[in-house]
Amino acid sequence: MEHIAQVLTVVVVGALVGVEFGVAAFTNPVLERLPDEAYRQARAAGSRILGTVMPFWYAAAAALLVADAVLAPATGAIAAVVLMAVVMVLTLTTLVPINNRVAAWAGAGSDEAPTSRDLARRWDRLHWVRVALLLAIFVLVAMSG
Numbered sequence: 001m002e003h004i005a006q007v008l009t010v011v012v013v014g015a016l017v018g019v020e021f022g023v024a025a026f027t028n029p030v031l032e033r034l035p036d037e038a039y040r041q042a043r044a045a046g047s048r049i050l051g052t053v054m055p056f057w058y059a060a061a062a063a064l065l066v067a068d069a070v071l072a073p074a075t076g077a078i079a080a081v082v083l084m085a086v087v088m089v090l091t092l093t094t095l096v097p098i099n100n101r102v103a104a105w106a107g108a109g110s111d112e113a114p115t116s117r118d119l120a121r122r123w124d125r126l127h128w129v130r131v132a133l134l135l136a137i138f139v140l141v142a143m144s145g
Helices: 002-032 036-071 075-107 110-144
Strands: none
Touching: 002 036, 002 110, 036 075, 036 110, 075 110
């Protein structure tokens, strides 16, 4: 059972890291090159779609990390749970509120473009911190077995 839990954890967390890295390294930089109105609509749509899916993915990853640490209490697994708690706090207190504002841009007028891009850039910087933490979690889980 513990081996199955670890494999599931590595797969779910690894995929999460991949998606979040893809958003940070490729999707958002490409969107940044769009004209203001297209940029605002694309970021808003992406924020709404990922904002709907990601809570479930993060909850599943956190539950698997805890299960993995309980079934095979290694230092790396426990450290991964602690780092995931940090990720969840960062996400819920900072990134989600910004994401909710970005998701509301679809109906915004063009006069909000400068502020919108600044807000999106702030989210992007904080998201890179989250990506680094998620990568550390992945390495810890992958090496703890």
